[in-house]
Amino acid sequence: MSKDVWFRNRLIRDAIYHAIYGRMKVDDSIYIMGEGSHMKVHFDAPNIEKDFPSRVITLPISEDANTNFAVGMSLAGAKPIVDVITADFLYRTMDSICNTVAKTNFVSNPKTIVIRSEFMTAGPTTGQRPESLFTHIPGLNVVVPSNPLDAHGLMDTVLKTKAATLFFEDRMIEDKTTFPEDVDTHLDVIPLSKAKIRKKGNKVTIVSYALSLRMLDILLQRENLDYELIDLRSIYPVDYDLIAESVRKTGRLLIVEPDVAYAGVGAEIASQISERCFDYLTHPVTRLGAPRTTIPSSRSLHDFMLPSEKRVLEVAKELSK
Amino acid sequence: MKIDLLTLYRRMVTVRLVENKLQECCFRGEAGDLHFSKGQEAISVGVCAALRPTDYIVTHHRTIAHEIAKGASLHSLIAEIFGKATGINKGLAGEMHINNPEIRHMFSFQLVGTCVPVAVGLAYALRYYRKTDDIVAVFFGDAATSNGQVHEALNIAKIKRVPLLLVCENNGLAGNITKEYYLPTETVAERMAAYGIKAHTLDGNDVKKVMVATQIAAGEVRESSTPYLLDMNTTRLCWHKQGQKDVRSQEELQMLAERDPLLLMERRMKLTLENKKKIWKSIEEELDVTFAKAKKDPWPKMVSVND
Numbered sequence: 001m002s003k004d005v006w007f008r009n010r011l012i013r014d015a016i017y018h019a020i021y022g023r024m025k026v027d028d029s030i031y032i033m034g035e036g037s038h039m040k041v042h043f044d045a046p047n048i049e050k051d052f053p054s055r056v057i058t059l060p061i062s063e064d065a066n067t068n069f070a071v072g073m074s075l076a077g078a079k080p081i082v083d084v085i086t087a088d089f090l091y092r093t094m095d096s097i098c099n100t101v102a103k104t105n106f107v108s109n110p111k112t113i114v115i116r117s118e119f120m121t122a123g124p125t126t127g128q129r130p131e132s133l134f135t136h137i138p139g140l141n142v143v144v145p146s147n148p149l150d151a152h153g154l155m156d157t158v159l160k161t162k163a164a165t166l167f168f169e170d171r172m173i174e175d176k177t178t179f180p181e182d183v184d185t186h187l188d189v190i191p192l193s194k195a196k197i198r199k200k201g202n203k204v205t206i207v208s209y210a211l212s213l214r215m216l217d218i219l220l221q222r223e224n225l226d227y228e229l230i231d232l233r234s235i236y237p238v239d240y241d242l243i244a245e246s247v248r249k250t251g252r253l254l255i256v257e258p259d260v261a262y263a264g265v266g267a268e269i270a271s272q273i274s275e276r277c278f279d280y281l282t283h284p285v286t287r288l289g290a291p292r293t294t295i296p297s298s299r300s301l302h303d304f305m306l307p308s309e310k311r312v313l314e315v316a317k318e319l320s321k
Numbered sequence: 322m323k324i325d326l327l328t329l330y331r332r333m334v335t336v337r338l339v340e341n342k343l344q345e346c347c348f349r350g351e352a353g354d355l356h357f358s359k360g361q362e363a364i365s366v367g368v369c370a371a372l373r374p375t376d377y378i379v380t381h382h383r384t385i386a387h388e389i390a391k392g393a394s395l396h397s398l399i400a401e402i403f404g405k406a407t408g409i410n411k412g413l414a415g416e417m418h419i420n421n422p423e424i425r426h427m428f429s430f431q432l433v434g435t436c437v438p439v440a441v442g443l444a445y446a447l448r449y450y451r452k453t454d455d456i457v458a459v460f461f462g463d464a465a466t467s468n469g470q471v472h473e474a475l476n477i478a479k480i481k482r483v484p485l486l487l488v489c490e491n492n493g494l495a496g497n498i499t500k501e502y503y504l505p506t507e508t509v510a511e512r513m514a515a516y517g518i519k520a521h522t523l524d525g526n527d528v529k530k531v532m533v534a535t536q537i538a539a540g541e542v543r544e545s546s547t548p549y550l551l552d553m554n555t556t557r558l559c560w561h562k563q564g565q566k567d568v569r570s571q572e573e574l575q576m577l578a579e580r581d582p583l584l585l586m587e588r589r590m591k592l593t594l595e596n597k598k599k600i601w602k603s604i605e606e607e608l609d610v611t612f613a614k615a616k617k618d619p620w621p622k623m624v625s626v627n628d
Binding site: 029060077 | 379410413414418419420422427428430432435437438439440441442443444445446447449450451469470473474476477480481
């Protein structure tokens with residue numbers, strides 16, 4: 001990962017909008033709504049602005065009511081994509097997500113609702129990663145793609161799925177290995193709940209997602225290690241079958257997550273895999289993640305927030321011996 | 322649509338009797354923790370009588386009156402409250418989370434205030450996505466106007482011009498708490514000025530007045546696709562939840578009972594005691610059968626369990 005975390009990666013976002021536009025063309029029930037939505041499509045998806053202006057609804061800075069508004073629209077058959085500015089703002093709409101979205105889908109026939117948010121990095125309330133929190137709430141799927149192709153395929157999938165999904169865009173990912181034209185030429189259909197093996201190997205299973213996955217992918221390619229790298233793609237549902245199959249082969253599991261590790265999704269995976277693969281594990285399951293610390297504003301302190309390349313390498317090398 | 326006073330009266334009595342019977346069930350441990358609308362029946366019955374059957378309602382947690390007024394099957398409603406598989410939502414929703422699309426009652430919400438933004442979104446979609454002239458009536462209490470979501474929703478409703486009838490069941494109570502703890506204004510109606518939403522205050526215990534006011538307001542909402550508030554003063558004669566002891570004084574309760582919407586209706590209809598008893602008895606007999614059936618109905622099976 002480059003030190004320049006300010007770099008704004010357009011590619012994942014382009015892929016997400018590409019998928020949304022594709023679905024909007026064939027499904028007239030899809031609406032984009034939220035804070036500054038028309039301004040967002042103006043800059044990021046001019047084709048949506050041009051072709052479907054009436055299906056982009058800009059709402060005030062009232063996150064909680066906005067998500068409930070989306071639920072109301074879904075009750076009339078619309079499929080809302082809710083823009084929530086950044087992940088920190090999700091705390092302001094926890095009630096409507098956890099109490100309304102998740103519960104109305106339980107009581108009635110489930111409806112498609114997608115809540116989009118992105119991770120930033122600018123300080124205490126502008127850079128939090130609350131994705132693991134939502135995996136605890138029954139009725140919510142949580143998607144965190146690591147690259148544009150997955151972002152495209154998974155957005156396409158969730159817009160065809162009768163369920164509520166939190167769809168995160170990891171703005172800290174610098175993607176220099178995938179180009180926009182890939183989006184047009186590799187339209188993968190990606191089912192929700194299928195993880196992806198990014199690299200096959202035998203000595204250690206490394207499970208990760210989003211920003212951390214990208215960091216590992218680039219970092220470990222440079223090393224002469226025998227590892228299997230699994231990209232979760234969604235942190236609910238989690239593809240336990242694929243992870244277990246890999247761990248039965250390697251006997252070792254390292255989980256690297258960009259979210260606070262304490263009580264995060266990595267802890268859940270560690271527990272489930274320990275139960276499923278106890279007889280196969282030759283080493284204790286290891287987790288690396290963000291410390292349980294408020295995000296400092298100064299760029300100079302950001303390196304303390306995620307497991308460093310040095311630390312990840314140390315652990316990966318030790319486990320793949 | 323012409324509805325005679327007797328039909329309206331019978332509907333209100335049905336609500337009262339269903340709640341009375343459920344109260345007995347609670348005391349016997351057959352149902353638990355229910356929220357009744359005793360004394361507020363005229364609002365649900367009057368508003369729903371003035372709406373078109375194709376119009377929608379979204380409501381708060383005192384759902385029994387709304388469901389009956391909108392025309393729910395009594396058996397499905399009571400079975401739902403008992404948590405039975407034959408209930409409206411197969412026992413998944415219970416009294417406070419009912420969703421009954423068949424009668425266009427799109428959810429009741431236990432969390433105070435949620436119903437308003439959801440109703441705004443529904444009204445928006447009906448007008449601008451489905452392009453119908455159906456409207457949404459959202460029921461909430463005066464106490465809900467102390468919740469931020471309600472204000473966020475009013476803001477959106479006006480900006481987006483949605484066909485929404487705001488029905489405030491103004492009983493001067495937030496749970497068991499009185500007005501001085503949550504409402505800084507005399508009326509709820511005056512709070513609408515901040516959003517440029519038209520509002521009308523009236524006696525919510527007079528079912529005929531409620532119906533007429535709703536007809537006028539609903540017409541305007543439908544015609545101009547705009548939110549409109551009816552601030553209806555009413556009296557909740559029961560305490561917040563079943564089984565709780567009412568701490569109001571006997572004098573106060575007696576004074577409130579004088580405003581009982583059923584009593585007002587009996588006076589208007591010049592109903593004799595004998596005729597009243599006849600009406601109540603016929604409804605009660607019907608309910609006895611319905612309750613007995615619902616009690617015997619099967620329990621639901623768990624639908625899905627995720628790991």
